[in-house]
Each structure stands twice: as C-alpha cells, then as structure tokens.
Amino acid sequence: MSEFKLLRVNLSSQKVREERVDEKTLRRFLGGRGLGAYLALKEIPKGADPLGPENKLFIMSGPVTGTAEGFEAGRTHFVGKSPLTGLLGESNMGGRFAPWMRYSGYDGIVLEGKSDEPVWISVIDGEVKFHSAKEVWGRGTHYTEYYVKKQLNAKPNEGAVLAIGPAGENGVRFASLIHAGGRAGGRTGLGAVMGSKKVKAIYVYGTRKPEVVDEERFKKGVEHLKEKIGNHPVKKALNSYGTAVLVNIINKIGALPTKNWRKGTFEKAEEISGERMAEKYLVKTRGCWGCQIECGRLVKTYSPEWGVPEGSKGPEYETIFAIGSNLELSNLEAIIRINHVLNDLGMDTIEFGNTVAVLMELYERAEELGEKSEELKKLLDGLRPVWGVPNPVLELAYKVANRDGIGNVMANGAKALAEAFGCDCVAEARGMSLPAYDPRAIKAMALAYATSNRGGCHLRAYAVSFEVLGIPVKTDPLEVNKEKAKMVKEQQDFFASIDSMIVCKFNTFMTPSPEDYVDLLAGVTGWDVTADEIMEIGERIYNVERLFNVREGDPGDYLSKRLLEEALPDGPAKGETAKEALEVMLPAYYEYRGWEDGKPTEETLKRLGLQEFLYII
Amino acid sequence: MSEFKLLRVNLSSQKVREERVDEKTLRRFLGGRGLGAYLALKEIPKGADPLGPENKLFIMSGPVTGTAEGFEAGRTHFVGKSPLTGLLGESNMGGRFAPWMRYSGYDGIVLEGKSDEPVWISVIDGEVKFHSAKEVWGRGTHYTEYYVKKQLNAKPNEGAVLAIGPAGENGVRFASLIHAGGRAGGRTGLGAVMGSKKVKAIYVYGTRKPEVVDEERFKKGVEHLKEKIGNHPVKKALNSYGTAVLVNIINKIGALPTKNWRKGTFEKAEEISGERMAEKYLVKTRGCWGCQIECGRLVKTYSPEWGVPEGSKGPEYETIFAIGSNLELSNLEAIIRINHVLNDLGMDTIEFGNTVAVLMELYERAEELGEKSEELKKLLDGLRPVWGVPNPVLELAYKVANRDGIGNVMANGAKALAEAFGCDCVAEARGMSLPAYDPRAIKAMALAYATSNRGGCHLRAYAVSFEVLGIPVKTDPLEVNKEKAKMVKEQQDFFASIDSMIVCKFNTFMTPSPEDYVDLLAGVTGWDVTADEIMEIGERIYNVERLFNVREGDPGDYLSKRLLEEALPDGPAKGETAKEALEVMLPAYYEYRGWEDGKPTEETLKRLGLQEFLYII
The missing domain is CATH 1.10.599.10 (Aldehyde Ferredoxin Oxidoreductase Protein, subunit A, domain 3)
Incomplete structure (x- = not known):
C-alpha cells in the first residue's frame, strides 16, 4: 500500500479535493482508526465546538478493507471530536460501506466545514456530487437509505448508503451513523457531527479494486485467518445466537447490568437471550462484507404492537442489555421494535438505554430530588418511565430525537441527565455510559x-x-x-x-x-x-x-461513583465494587x-x- | 362597538401596524369568523400557496369576547387559507386566548408574510415584541407554553399562550393551534400556516377592558342567557360527562363511525363513553373563560403505559370517535394519552384519526393494492396498524408530526392517503375528513x-x-x-x-x-x-x-363514495346510504x-x- 486516497469534502464551499497520505505516515498509523486519530489531532483545532464547522468527520477504511473474503474486512471507522464527551470520538461500524467507498475511488472521506442547506453526497467511481436533502431532512435513516438509492436508480446490492436520522440533525449528543438499516457507528455521537454539517447521507459506489502489493503473501494471510476462524467453536456460537449469546453467560456470572446498574443479574435474562431470539424471532443470519461468521440477526416479530419489517436487523447484546435488563424490560419483541426505531431515528442504543435507566431511577426516586422533582414532572409531561414497561421507552426515543421536553435534557446523555437532577446514579467513564459488563x-x-x-x-x-x-x-x-x-x-x-x-x-x-x-x-x-x-x-x-x-x-x-462505591447486591459478585x-x-x-x-x-x-x-x- | 382594533404583524419585515375596522363593516360581519372570512377573501390573493408568505392567519375575537361571564364568550376564531383543502380554512378554539388578546389591546391579530428565523411574539398592554424561538422550535406545545410563560415571568393565571407543535412546523396539513394544553383550533390545518410563517407562539396579556356601549341592555342580554343556560338539563349533561356524553347516544342510533366508517355501532362504546370517563378518569371539570357549563374534562390515568399529567385535558367526543371507535380501539387510557400527545404535537385529532383509519384499512386490504402494496410496506417500515391496537397509533402520531415514512403521506390528510394508494376508503367532503356522526x-x-x-x-x-x-x-x-x-x-x-x-x-x-x-x-x-x-x-x-x-x-x-354508495351494515340505520x-x-x-x-x-x-x-x- 503506497498511498491512502482521502476525499476532502468542504461543506461550507461545496468544494472537494483529493489528497494522498504518504506511505511513511501509513506505516505509522495504518488507516482506519489510527490514521483518523492522527489527522484529527493535527487538524481539529483545540477547543473546537464538536457541532461547529471546525470539527471534522473522518470516514475511514483500512489497508485490508474490501480486499478478500473469509475474515471480516468490511467495517468502517469514524473519527471526530465527540459531542458527547468533548474528547476524541470514534466509532466502528459493520456492514459494507467502507468496501464500497474504496471501490468508489477513495480510502477515506473527510467532511469539513458546514453546509447551509441539507445535502446528501454521492461518490460514484471517483465522481462526487452534492444533492439537496430537503426532501429527506427530518426523516428516519430507513427511509433515507431507500430514498437515496431510488434517486440514483441503484440496484439493491450495488453501493452503500451512510445516513443520519432526526437525532443527528437535532444535535442529540449520542446520535449514530447508520448503514444498511441497522449497522451503526453508534458511540460518541458522531451522527450529530454529520448532522451539524447538514449532511444527511453519503452514497458510495464504484468498480475500482483496492491494491494488494504481495498477492501471494496476502493470500497466505487470508487463508490462515479463514481456516482458524472456520473451525472455531466461537464462530459457531456467534453464528447461532449472535452477540446476544452473551446474555445468559454474563448474567450467570452476575455481570449483566440490571435496573440502572443496581443489580448484576436479571431474573428474566432467559427471555431476552440470544437463544430465545434464535428460537422465536430469527429469520436468517447476516454477515458484513466477506464475513463467514455472520453474527448479524435478521428477525421478525409477531405482535401488532411491536412490528418490524420481516428480516430487519435484530438487536445486539449491547442493545438487549441497554433496553432490556438495565430497564428490567423482558419483552423481546418490544426490544426488537425499539431497537429498530432507534436505528431509524439514528441514536446509540447503549447511551439511549442508559439515559432511560437514569430517568427511570430519577422517576422512582422523585421524592429525593427536592425542588427538582417539580421540574422533572413538568418535563415528563405525563410520561411514566417505570421499570419493565416498554411504551414510555418507545415514546422517549421520539422525544429524545426531537429534543422535546425531558428529551431535550436526555439528548445530552446519561451523565448530563443525572447531573441536571443532582443524582449520582450513572455508570460512566469520560462522560460516556458503560456497556453491558459490570466491572x-x-x-x-x-x-x-x-x-x-x-x-x-x-x-x-x-x-x-x-x-x-x-x-x-x-x-x-x-x-x-x-x-x-x-x-x-x-x-x-x-x-x-x-x-x-x-x-x-x-x-x-x-x-x-x-x-x-x-x-x-x-x-x-x-x-x-x-x-x-x-x-x-x-x-x-x-x-x-x-x-x-x-x-x-x-x-x-x-469510573463513576455507582461502580466504585455501591456494592453489587446480588449474584456471584455480591458485595463487590x-x-x-x-x-x-x-x-x-x-x-x-x-x-x-x-x-x-x-x-x-x-x-x-x-x-x-x-x-x- | 365603534371599531375593531387589528394588529397586523408582518413577519417578513418584523413590522407591526395597528388598523381599525370601521363600524359599517363590523355591522355587516360582526367580528370573529365573519370579519375574518371577509378580510381573507379581500386580502389573500387567488391561488396563494397556503404555506407561502401570501397567506394570512387571522386570529379573531368578537364583540362579546371577554365581556361578561355566565355564558361562554371566551372562544377564539382563526381564519386563513387551508393547507388541507386549499379552500377557506377556519377554526374555533375554546379557552381564554381571545379575552386576553382583547385585554392586551387588540381585537384581532393578523399574521402576514414569513419570518426567516423562528420567532414567538408577545403582546402585552399594546406593546408587541418579537423573541427568538430557536430554543423551542421542534418542541411540543406543552413545553412551549411553559417556556413562553417562564421567559416572561408570567403568573399562571395571567395571560394566554397560543402555540404550534412540530406538526405545524413541518407543514402537516392538519396541524392545529393549541392553547392551555389542549384547547385546539384543530380543523383545516391553520397550525401549519402559523408554522410556515415561523411563528411558534403568541402570548397575550393586558388590563384593557372591552367596550360595552349600552351596559343596561347588555346586562339584560347576559342575564337572559345565564338564566336559560343555568337551568337547562343539557348543561347538566355536558357538565357531568363532557362532549363524550354523545358516545352512547350516537352509538345507540347507529351513527357512531366505526372501523373507518364501515360500521355505525361499536360494541365497546360503553368503555369509551363520557360516563366511563367520569367514573374512572375525571379529576375535575373545566370551563372556558366565563363559562358556567364546564364541559372540559381534566383527567388522570393509572397505567404506566398511558400516563398523562394529572389534571390534563381529556379527549372530546370527536377525539374518542376518531382515535377510538373508528379504529376499534376501546382502551380509554390509551385514547387519553394519544389525545395528549396529539395536542402536544399540535395535530387535529379528527383528521389524524380518520387518516389512521384509512391506513388501517389499507393495511388490512393490502393484497388489493397491487404494486402499491410494496410501497405501503416500505413506508410502514414494520409498523402494523391493526384495528384496536393503540401502540402503532401512538407511533404514527410522531411519524406524522415528523413527516417520516408513511407519516409523510399521512401528513397530507386522509383523502390524500387514500388517493396515494388508489383506495376509495375515505369519508370526506371538500378534502376534509368527517367528524363523528354518520350521515x-x-x-x-x-x-x-x-x-x-x-x-x-x-x-x-x-x-x-x-x-x-x-x-x-x-x-x-x-x-x-x-x-x-x-x-x-x-x-x-x-x-x-x-x-x-x-x-x-x-x-x-x-x-x-x-x-x-x-x-x-x-x-x-x-x-x-x-x-x-x-x-x-x-x-x-x-x-x-x-x-x-x-x-x-x-x-x-x-360526500365521498363510502357514504353515498356503501350501505351501513349494522344498527338502526342498517342498509342506509x-x-x-x-x-x-x-x-x-x-x-x-x-x-x-x-x-x-x-x-x-x-x-x-x-x-x-x-x-x-
């Protein structure tokens, strides 16, 4: 790999520029996350507003992206300054966006500046076009992907769309970047960075092939991975049950965060497990570009209350914890629907779930909030976020995406919500909520x-x-x-x-x-x-x-106080901090x-x- | 009454102008609806885009508004060109906005032109101010009312706020104008007209007194009304059960529209009746300015699924039909919550309910839609609008307000939705859905x-x-x-x-x-x-x-085909068209x-x- 071709897109001027990163730099940072972090540190000025024009969004592939099948080389890495933490933000997304980006002619795309009007961008075999996004601004990512492909008459399996939902448009600080209906660059809120630049979506397509310098050695490396992965029991487990295979495993050791991190086991874990999902809701498995594991779940539901399109993306383990055990919610169909809606609205399910968990605790402990309890009531406008009840969770998804009422506070994340009501009831580090393993x-x-x-x-x-x-x-x-x-x-x-x-x-x-x-x-x-x-x-x-x-x-x-000072009351880790x-x-x-x-x-x-x-x- | 003081607010220039309508014109049109229609006809140019700067919104009181108590003289009338029908739009709202408008110094306010940035307007004792509405743009009417009063340090019972929700901002063609949490200028979509002018809210307050020319004769007139109303059994019925007293009455004669106007009786009418509401959910009654009837319901709910603030505005008969019988939905708590959300999002409950009813019929009859059935599926994105199930109805409220997916089609009203899918399954006249009485x-x-x-x-x-x-x-x-x-x-x-x-x-x-x-x-x-x-x-x-x-x-x-050609299959009017x-x-x-x-x-x-x-x- 002798160079890394970056497409710089200045939204303020709607000018684009090609740039080549030299081999010396590449050998120091490879591509993806490393190169993104290096460029972010050099180019994003100190103190830049994450939602201002000085921030940049690096959309990166790496040297092996889209080169060969049998191991998973289809993921995309995003880097920018995080609106959630104010620190380095970065996120890694499955699917097939980065391979198509390379085929379109670019190893990376950098969004810079800020457009006045909503746009979407197409990059097709090296040709970059700006399109008005007025028609889809305000809409969900599912419709947006459909719309973009329709505008271009793209065939279903040709090219890839990256999109944001209303959450990204409205500056929700944990807005995600969504691709293929549910592949998410979820964490650190980079969807809001794309939204602040008024970029609704990016379409990439092309026929260019990534460079492989030493074909023979490369093939040897690929075969090695392919073989080791192909025969491994972990592959079987991930393929059979997806990441949600972890629900029962982690619950068993008392590390499944439950009821806003106040318990380590959930008595209804079985009902939201990967095994249950496979048994009742799985339609088929789906892998990222070139992947033989296929941990992705395509699911269906049965009830009219919690419909999703048959074959839509099922929830990952992290989502099942965040919307499930941590809210004491055991209705897997509801979790599937809420996950679907969060992908559509473009929000990180982990941060969203943790924020709702904090809200449920605030609601439960409203009497302790003193004069803040009236404000909470006012902002809730009648919503009753009660453990285990899915309806308010679903409505909160819309309220957060629209930044309405309590949603406007929640849109700044779990830590901000807890702080706004003076409650030490959040599990976080560096301002970002913790995922599904109780430390x-x-x-x-x-x-x-x-x-x-x-x-x-x-x-x-x-x-x-x-x-x-x-x-x-x-x-x-x-x-x-x-x-x-x-x-x-x-x-x-x-x-x-x-x-x-x-x-x-x-x-x-x-x-x-x-x-x-x-x-x-x-x-x-x-x-x-x-x-x-x-x-x-x-x-x-x-x-x-x-x-x-x-x-x-x-x-x-x-780590926040809850984890350092409050001992787990249950399970194998009872008494531990x-x-x-x-x-x-x-x-x-x-x-x-x-x-x-x-x-x-x-x-x-x-x-x-x-x-x-x-x-x- | 020798003159009618109009405040003309040009949003394009942020200039205001006082104008007096002469007595001769007043005697021909009185005020309110009449004067509004007359001025609309003279001033709104033929062919004007209802959501363009040429349209105007007339917010009107009448000569008796806010003058005396004991009969109901607190209502406000709105006139403009309707975004729903393209014809004359007008709507009448309860509460206390128009009295406070008169006390603020104006008998009417006319919104003209179009602001670039979102604003809200305060009119206090003749003084008009523009305020940035950036902080509340995108938010619900409930929060907006709270916010506006907070900004002005207004006491709870001083002054009145008129607001639009996201539906009005996003050009939903049946967006409403909301006041006092749930008093609605609901029909013909004038909320979208206010939204198109980027006016989020209007606050009115003052201490001026409306003119009464012949006090003695006026008093005689008031006493006459007061007495006749005070002793009347209809007053008692309306006070006890609100407008929803009609549910059982109209169901009994087979005129309660059910399942998208395919039936005239609803077997579960009792469960959504005014009697049931009074028995289980009523907190207290509430009248408009000066009213002794107090047909307004302030309600509570019990379930965590369907929370509303205790004492929030309960649904009217029309809403109970539109969200209840016409969707075969008998969960009154769900109807109360959905009504609350529709008021918050700022949408006409009648048109919304009818539009959902059409959608439910389309969903039920999807096989008959031919190639359109795929498009419907795509736009529904997994939602299953099934008769009697409240969850999808609630989600559709958000989707319509945000104009997302199927909501973008529904936002143009029931007739437009039916036409988009080539289905003769709508009950309408002049493009507006029918209310709760089967003709x-x-x-x-x-x-x-x-x-x-x-x-x-x-x-x-x-x-x-x-x-x-x-x-x-x-x-x-x-x-x-x-x-x-x-x-x-x-x-x-x-x-x-x-x-x-x-x-x-x-x-x-x-x-x-x-x-x-x-x-x-x-x-x-x-x-x-x-x-x-x-x-x-x-x-x-x-x-x-x-x-x-x-x-x-x-x-x-x-009248649309359903009413002219499809006979009622049930009840006392069975066989009738x-x-x-x-x-x-x-x-x-x-x-x-x-x-x-x-x-x-x-x-x-x-x-x-x-x-x-x-x-x-």
Whole structure:
C-alpha cells in the first residue's frame, strides 16, 4: 500500500479535493482508526465546538478493507471530536460501506466545514456530487437509505448508503451513523457531527479494486485467518445466537447490568437471550462484507404492537442489555421494535438505554430530588418511565430525537441527565455510559473502561475475553492483579491496530495474536511488518488518542461513583465494587504504558516517534 | 362597538401596524369568523400557496369576547387559507386566548408574510415584541407554553399562550393551534400556516377592558342567557360527562363511525363513553373563560403505559370517535394519552384519526393494492396498524408530526392517503375528513357536511341537535325531506353569526334562537339589531365563505363514495346510504340559499350587499 486516497469534502464551499497520505505516515498509523486519530489531532483545532464547522468527520477504511473474503474486512471507522464527551470520538461500524467507498475511488472521506442547506453526497467511481436533502431532512435513516438509492436508480446490492436520522440533525449528543438499516457507528455521537454539517447521507459506489502489493503473501494471510476462524467453536456460537449469546453467560456470572446498574443479574435474562431470539424471532443470519461468521440477526416479530419489517436487523447484546435488563424490560419483541426505531431515528442504543435507566431511577426516586422533582414532572409531561414497561421507552426515543421536553435534557446523555437532577446514579467513564459488563463482577473491565480514550467502552480492551470466555487464557474475573493491567494495555494496543487495518474484532476471538495478522498486513501493504510492529503501531495510536484528550482537558481515568462505591447486591459478585480494581491496576497500567497521571511522558512519545506532539504534555 | 382594533404583524419585515375596522363593516360581519372570512377573501390573493408568505392567519375575537361571564364568550376564531383543502380554512378554539388578546389591546391579530428565523411574539398592554424561538422550535406545545410563560415571568393565571407543535412546523396539513394544553383550533390545518410563517407562539396579556356601549341592555342580554343556560338539563349533561356524553347516544342510533366508517355501532362504546370517563378518569371539570357549563374534562390515568399529567385535558367526543371507535380501539387510557400527545404535537385529532383509519384499512386490504402494496410496506417500515391496537397509533402520531415514512403521506390528510394508494376508503367532503356522526344514519348531516364551506364539519350546521337531541324540535334522523334543508341552511347562518360574536355553540342548545342574542349584541355594540339581522349577517358570512371557495376552484357540495354508495351494515340505520339525502335536499338547499350549482347568484350577492365580489361568480 503506497498511498491512502482521502476525499476532502468542504461543506461550507461545496468544494472537494483529493489528497494522498504518504506511505511513511501509513506505516505509522495504518488507516482506519489510527490514521483518523492522527489527522484529527493535527487538524481539529483545540477547543473546537464538536457541532461547529471546525470539527471534522473522518470516514475511514483500512489497508485490508474490501480486499478478500473469509475474515471480516468490511467495517468502517469514524473519527471526530465527540459531542458527547468533548474528547476524541470514534466509532466502528459493520456492514459494507467502507468496501464500497474504496471501490468508489477513495480510502477515506473527510467532511469539513458546514453546509447551509441539507445535502446528501454521492461518490460514484471517483465522481462526487452534492444533492439537496430537503426532501429527506427530518426523516428516519430507513427511509433515507431507500430514498437515496431510488434517486440514483441503484440496484439493491450495488453501493452503500451512510445516513443520519432526526437525532443527528437535532444535535442529540449520542446520535449514530447508520448503514444498511441497522449497522451503526453508534458511540460518541458522531451522527450529530454529520448532522451539524447538514449532511444527511453519503452514497458510495464504484468498480475500482483496492491494491494488494504481495498477492501471494496476502493470500497466505487470508487463508490462515479463514481456516482458524472456520473451525472455531466461537464462530459457531456467534453464528447461532449472535452477540446476544452473551446474555445468559454474563448474567450467570452476575455481570449483566440490571435496573440502572443496581443489580448484576436479571431474573428474566432467559427471555431476552440470544437463544430465545434464535428460537422465536430469527429469520436468517447476516454477515458484513466477506464475513463467514455472520453474527448479524435478521428477525421478525409477531405482535401488532411491536412490528418490524420481516428480516430487519435484530438487536445486539449491547442493545438487549441497554433496553432490556438495565430497564428490567423482558419483552423481546418490544426490544426488537425499539431497537429498530432507534436505528431509524439514528441514536446509540447503549447511551439511549442508559439515559432511560437514569430517568427511570430519577422517576422512582422523585421524592429525593427536592425542588427538582417539580421540574422533572413538568418535563415528563405525563410520561411514566417505570421499570419493565416498554411504551414510555418507545415514546422517549421520539422525544429524545426531537429534543422535546425531558428529551431535550436526555439528548445530552446519561451523565448530563443525572447531573441536571443532582443524582449520582450513572455508570460512566469520560462522560460516556458503560456497556453491558459490570466491572464490579469483571474486574479487568474496570480498568478497560476507565482507560478507554473514547469513554466507557468494551471495545478498546475486551477483557471479557480472558476474564469470562478464556481467550486466550482464563482468568478469575473477581481477582485483582497487575498482570491484568498488562493484558488490558496489550489488548488496547492490539485492537487499535485491528481497528486500523480494519478487521472485525470478532476475528480476534479466534485469531487472538498479532502474529495471526502479519502475513495479511505484509501482503496487502508490501511492508516487512512483524507482530511487534503491529503492537507498536497500536501503542502509537493509543497514545495519539490520549494526546487528543489531554489537549482538550481530559477528565482522567475514572469510573463513576455507582461502580466504585455501591456494592453489587446480588449474584456471584455480591458485595463487590470496582474500587480496588482501579486502585491496584491503574498505577500498574500507567507503568506499562509509560504514562504519568494518565499522560504520556516525553520519553514515551519519543519512543513512539510522536515528538511533534510534545507541546501537548 | 365603534371599531375593531387589528394588529397586523408582518413577519417578513418584523413590522407591526395597528388598523381599525370601521363600524359599517363590523355591522355587516360582526367580528370573529365573519370579519375574518371577509378580510381573507379581500386580502389573500387567488391561488396563494397556503404555506407561502401570501397567506394570512387571522386570529379573531368578537364583540362579546371577554365581556361578561355566565355564558361562554371566551372562544377564539382563526381564519386563513387551508393547507388541507386549499379552500377557506377556519377554526374555533375554546379557552381564554381571545379575552386576553382583547385585554392586551387588540381585537384581532393578523399574521402576514414569513419570518426567516423562528420567532414567538408577545403582546402585552399594546406593546408587541418579537423573541427568538430557536430554543423551542421542534418542541411540543406543552413545553412551549411553559417556556413562553417562564421567559416572561408570567403568573399562571395571567395571560394566554397560543402555540404550534412540530406538526405545524413541518407543514402537516392538519396541524392545529393549541392553547392551555389542549384547547385546539384543530380543523383545516391553520397550525401549519402559523408554522410556515415561523411563528411558534403568541402570548397575550393586558388590563384593557372591552367596550360595552349600552351596559343596561347588555346586562339584560347576559342575564337572559345565564338564566336559560343555568337551568337547562343539557348543561347538566355536558357538565357531568363532557362532549363524550354523545358516545352512547350516537352509538345507540347507529351513527357512531366505526372501523373507518364501515360500521355505525361499536360494541365497546360503553368503555369509551363520557360516563366511563367520569367514573374512572375525571379529576375535575373545566370551563372556558366565563363559562358556567364546564364541559372540559381534566383527567388522570393509572397505567404506566398511558400516563398523562394529572389534571390534563381529556379527549372530546370527536377525539374518542376518531382515535377510538373508528379504529376499534376501546382502551380509554390509551385514547387519553394519544389525545395528549396529539395536542402536544399540535395535530387535529379528527383528521389524524380518520387518516389512521384509512391506513388501517389499507393495511388490512393490502393484497388489493397491487404494486402499491410494496410501497405501503416500505413506508410502514414494520409498523402494523391493526384495528384496536393503540401502540402503532401512538407511533404514527410522531411519524406524522415528523413527516417520516408513511407519516409523510399521512401528513397530507386522509383523502390524500387514500388517493396515494388508489383506495376509495375515505369519508370526506371538500378534502376534509368527517367528524363523528354518520350521515347515513342522520340524514340532515349529509347535507350539513356536503355544504360546509370548510369541508366535512359538524359545526357549520349541527343537525344532530334536531335529528337526535330534539333541539329545538325532534325530527326523524332517517327521514329525508326539504324542510330539513331549510333547517340546515338556517342553522348555518345562525352559527355563522354565533361564531362571529363570538359565543360558544353549546349555548345554542339552550338558547337556540337568534332572539336570545338580540339584547346581548345590541347592548355590547349599541346597534339596534334584530333577530332577522343576526340571521342576515350569518347568511352574508356564509356567502362570503362560499365565494372564497368558488374563487379557489371549489370542488362542490359532495360526500365521498363510502357514504353515498356503501350501505351501513349494522344498527338502526342498517342498509342506509346518504345518497338520497343529498339528491333530495341539495337542490332544495340551493333554492333556500339563492344559489345555482353551489354558487351564489348575482341576485343573492346584491341582496346581501356583496356586490364587490360579483367578479367571482
């Protein structure tokens, strides 16, 4: 790979410009997440308003994107400044957008500036066009995808659409970017960044082929992955039950966040499990571009109350936790419908669910709110967000997307909602709500969440893999030790490279070593890379991301009070908090990283060749 | 009354201007509906886009508005060109807006032009201010009222707010104007006219007193009404059960439209009746300004699914039909919540319910739609509008207000939806859906609907009063005769004057003669009016309205096919259509009116002093 072709789209002037990122930079950051973070740090000015014209949205592929089938190389990475955290925002989306983007002639698209009028953009075999989006502004992503393809007379399987819903238009700080009906760049609110630029959708299509420098070695790398994945029991589990296979597993160890993180087990977990979904609602499985795992669920429902189109995208494990156990909601059909609506409105299901959970707790504890309780009542305008009742959740989806009443407060996220009512009832790190693994029951997740540069996230280090699933080795999830800090750090670095190549992280369950990717990366780029270099690139990326945060006033590596001070009352982790985990592991982690107080040292930056950013620390 | 003080607000220039309408014109049109129609005809240019800057919104009081208590003189009348019908649009709203408008110094406000940015307007003791509405644009009317009063530090009982919701902003063609949480200028879509001018809300407050010329005679007139109303059993019925007292009455005679006008009785009518509402959900009664009837319901609900604020506005009979029987929905709590949401989003419940009814029929008969059935499926995006199921109805409210997916088609009204899918399954006249009385079971209503200038309406002539309630005399609702045509014509004229004074029509159940209003009107104006003059003024108004329609290409006095050709299958009116009623009564009606082919003749116009409009016929 000798260059990375970026399409720069200036919305203010409606001018476009091609730019080539040189090979030297690529070898330092690969593409995807890494290159995005590097460019974001260089180009987005300090203190920029995430919803202002100075912010940028990087839509990135990586060197292996769209090259070969059998492992998952179809994902897209987004980078920008997050409207939710005010720090680095980034998100990774499945489906087939990035492959089609490369086929259209560009390895990445950068949205800059701000349009006056709503537009959508088509990129077809190198030709870029702006179209008025007046007709679809205000509408959902489902209709928008349909509309865009109709306008272009595109065949169903040709090209890909990326769209935002009303949430992105209305500056909901956890608005998502949606593709193919339900593939989401969900976290950190980059949908609102696209919305602030008044870009409703992007269509990409073309016939260009991505470059593979050393075909033979590349093929060897692909075959290696294909074979290891193809024979692995994890593939079978993901294919049979999707990510929701985790519901029962995580519930069993007492780590399934329930009732706004006040319990670790949900007595009705079985009813919202992947097994139940497969048994009653699954129509067929669906993979991203080139993927043999096919963890995606295409589902149907039966009741008139909770209809979805037959074969629409089913909820992931994270959504099932956020809309299900965490709200004590066990009606899987309702969850399927609400997930569908959230995708249509374009909102991160994790942040939305957590925000509703906070609201339900506020509503339950209204008497403790003092004079704020009247304001809550006023803003709720009669809605009764009660545990386990789906109707208000569905209505809240619309209210948040429209920023109406209580929805206008909720649109700023769970932490903002809790703060607005003076309640310490939120599970978050760096201002982003936590996903579906209680760190009090899976200790290494405490560190993973606290040190995640994009805020509370399970995908920067997925310590669940060793703590629960035994990949690559099984650890005791309730034990706290420094070795885990090292494992978290290494996973963060490894995943940063994986997100930059870009390969799906589910591959790493089955091919969990950087070694597994050496031939693949060397083949596609022609570089003589090693496993160590892959890890070093990941570490460089992780440091660049941290530098972005430090420059913007990073609030540091913490977990919110609920996890540090309130012990789990139930399940195998009864009595546990996440306090000790952080106290023991965070200092060890900083040592492994070469950081002081959460900041890279001069020595570390020099070691990673990041001297140009010394000014930040 | 020597003058009518109009405040002209030009939104394009943000300039305001006071104008006085002379006494001669007032004596010809009174105020309210009459003066509004006259000015609309003179000022709104032929062919004007209802949502363009050339349209105007007249917000009117009448000579008796806010003068004395004991009869209902608190209503507001709106006039403009209707986005729903393309003809004259007008609507009458309860509450206390018009009295406060008069106290603020103006008898009427005319919105003209179109603002670039969203604004709200305050009129306080003659002083007009424009405020940015950026903070509330996109929000519901409930929050908007709260916000406006908060901005001005207004006391709860001082002043009044008129607001639109997202439906009005998004050009929903049946968007309403909302005041006091649920008082609605619902029909003909004038909320969208206010929205097109980017006016979110108007606040009025002041301490000026309306003029009463002959205090003594006025007092005599007031006492007459007060006494007759106070002792009347209809007052008791309306006070006890609200307008929903009609559910059981109309169901009993087989005229309660059910399942999109395919039945005339609803087996679960009892469950959605005014009696049931009083028994289970009523918190207290509430009247408009100065009213002793208090037909308004303040309600509560119990279930978490269908919450409303305790004491919020309960649904009227029309809403209970539109969201209830016509959708075969018997869950009164759900109806209460949906009504609340429709008020918040700012939509006419009658047109919305009828549009959903058409959608349910389309969904049920999808197989008959041919190639359109795929499009319907696509636009529904999984929603299953099934008879009797409330959830999809609630979601459709949001989808229509946001003009998303199927909501974008529904936002143009029931007739437009039926036409889009090639289905003759709509009950309408002049493009507006019919209200809650099946004209196949109440024959005079067939004529009333067909000849209503604003389209299918029960309030231009309320033939139900004689056909069902026996006011002033009881007729046989299934009989067709020419005498009824005369009664309809006379009621139309009488009501046109009543809507121009402005007095609530419920008064006319108890004081059903123009004689009853002579002292009142003579007293307040100082004019030596007679009952005949009141009737003649009404006739003049009715002809002016008709002239507006004729100029805009009136589609004529018809009822849609469902009512003319499909016989009722059930109840006391089984086997009946409305065909004969129209065939017999319409020619007689034209004769009484002095019209030919639905148009006033030259002679009629001259008789009524409307020579200036001879150019139209």
